[in-house]
Amino acid sequence: MGASDKPVTAVAQQPMVALLGNPNCGKTALFNRLTGARQKVANYAGVTIERKEGHFTSPGGHPFRLLDLPGAYSLSAHTPDEEITRDVVAGLRQGETAPDVVVCVVDATNLRLNLRLVLEIKRLGLPMVLALNMVDVARKRGLSIDAARLSQELGMTVVETVAVQGGGEKSLLAALDAMWPLQHVQSNPLSAIDAVPVEETQREVRRILALVSNDTHDKGNLSEKIDDVVLHPVLGPIILAVLMFLVFQAVFTWAQPPMDAIKNGVDGLGELIKANMADGLLRSLLVEGIMGGAGSVLVFLPQILILFFFILILEDCGYLPRAAFLLDRLMGGVGLSGRAFIPLLSSFACAVPGIMAARTIQNPRDRLVTIMIAPLMTCSARLPIYALIIAAFIPEREVGGFMSLQGLVLFALYVAGIVSAMAVAYFFKRTLGANTQQPLMLELPSYHWPHLRNLALGLWERCKIFLSRVGTIILTLMVLLWALSSFPGAPEGATHPAIYYSVAGMLGRGLEVIFAPIGFNWQISIALVPGLAAREVAVGALGTVYALSQTGEELASSLTPIIAHSWALPTALSLLAWYVFAPQCMSTLSVVRRETNSLRYPLLMAGYMFALAYVAAFLTYRISLYLVGA
């Protein structure tokens, strides 16, 4: 209890186990296997690298905390992720408990690469367990590893694990139980690692490998045969394009039934409340504010989940780095690294994780450009807007027998985002100067089947994030907007709907002066005000604005026919163009602020994106007015 005088400390009630390993070693699958849903995802203090902690109780009844450290090739730390891993494991990171046990996870099929990191960590002198993961795959390939001999050579417990199989973690749990009671050991200084040159470490790896495995040399495998097709100069890009196109079509068609179900459910609930409550302020708040607002955002959860379903599968099976390989030349042409592909693809779901994923880009300038263009990728929060307008204005028609016209328009919006991102990247490359060559060094891991359990946990995580956003920021804003739209009430003998006289109406009418040249009416202008916080809010806001401007029966009916009647086509197209660019997401801007540690870049981002949005919407509006012949 006294002040800490000695480094030799008793271990806390719940010892901390750290999982550490190369990227692609199956570490996160093992983490999921051990902790199940008992995990907490947050960020490391002061940075935005994901910190995954969970807990579990071993068969021996001992409670453990488990930390999933970012993947690393070496503790000499070339990326911010690796710096975190290095500092946490050496007990140097403020606010983090130094681990009591390090579980080094290695891919049993690739000890030649993985063992180097194990030997590095061993020099820190911490209690260690080696988890030979993916032993099932290794066996299937005819690779045998003498775990007992390996344990003897390394001087640490070696267990075999199969993270993607129920019970595949048993041996690791038994090994942890056997180490009980744990004693906390102070790590050796990091200089112990650099004391040995890499060549020497590799010689040691070769020596050990010769003793413990029948590691036959490089004779090609299934992954290479798949790559013959997937990385083929002609077939590869075609497969990539077809895959991306299929994803977008699926987002639009598969999501329809669950979306209808959610919409009917919310509508039914609204009707139920209306039937059972007296007309008044509270009923108005419940039906128009809460149901109309949050309900119409919730409806897009199926689309977001389907999109993440594909992203997670492509990531899990190993396709994403191949896509980066194929796109490297193209990305290099505008000054980006092929590595930027993964952050940018994640940005299709949400720019926030995308911008965070940009941390895997070593070069600061490359990273900055990737961050700056990430919000131009069409994130899933734009889908509600796009879907609403497309459903209202683009006829449901088949093109060429198998594509829908609506799907094609959506595809075009995605392409517009990508093309403008490339243009902006090229511009930044020119202005930020320093056109030095950037390293790629991207691992192309072996392909494997995506695992359902990990997929489900990943989707659940996204679902929680989206719902908590709906539940907190968005709902708060919807209620605020409802209040702004309801007070003050209409005067006696009013000729306009009540909202026209409210605070929101005044604001909207004020903004209309600015937005009239690009075809926005005051209803849209009002919706853009709360829509500054998050894009999807604008849909709920439109719902509220229009629900309140209607009188009587039409209140709860869907927004689509309303806007189809009250907007002209050029206005709708202009709003679509606006949303390709407009930086209407406080979360994105605040993440940029944190990632770049400066106010300059979020301001620059907001400035350039608003300017682009206005110009694009203006051109779209004027050109389509001309084409329509008005």
Added chain:
Amino acid sequence: MTHAAPLLTLDHLVTGSRGTVVHVAPGNPADGSDLARRLMELGFVPGEKIRVLKRGMPGGEPLAIKVGNSTFALRRFEAALVSIQPE
């Protein structure tokens, strides 16, 4: 020890060719990152066998290189740091 083929840098190897890493030259130290050390940490250590699996289009960049049991994609200038004894 008889007349071995002359050394080549990795970026000059054609798809499908094999060789052994002989030396890794330090990269451009101006940008602060120790490229040679990183390449070695990824497995491009003298004595290791490599094989060129794929070259991207257009311009033969990036290169997919098998080293040990892993495959890494490298840009041409990174590959140029690695000297190879071709087989």
